[in-house]
Amino acid sequence: MVALLYFIIMLPCQVDIMYLKNLVKIRKKIGWSQEKLAAESGVSYSTLIKIESGRIDNPRIGTVMNFAKALKVSIDDLVK
Numbered sequence: 001m002v003a004l005l006y007f008i009i010m011l012p013c014q015v016d017i018m019y020l021k022n023l024v025k026i027r028k029k030i031g032w033s034q035e036k037l038a039a040e041s042g043v044s045y046s047t048l049i050k051i052e053s054g055r056i057d058n059p060r061i062g063t064v065m066n067f068a069k070a071l072k073v074s075i076d077d078l079v080k
Helices: 001-012 023-029 034-041 045-053 062-073 075-079
Strands: none
Touching: 023 045, 023 062, 023 075, 034 045, 034 062, 062 075
8 A cells, every 4th residue: 555655646647658457347347337437536528438448548647546536446456
């Protein structure tokens, strides 16, 4: 946990070359639509679509944290 916090603190405003490999998988596993995840995370629907499709491959750390919080998973779960 300490290493993850250090990792987050040391990151710039964006998560470079981070692809949220498990975002769609986790979202579907809990039965959420893209609209539901966008609403629960506070991330715009259009941004979510772009991230899931790979058109945005370096989302802001705040966006990643919002997804993790809404889905009740760790950031590591989204990217491993």
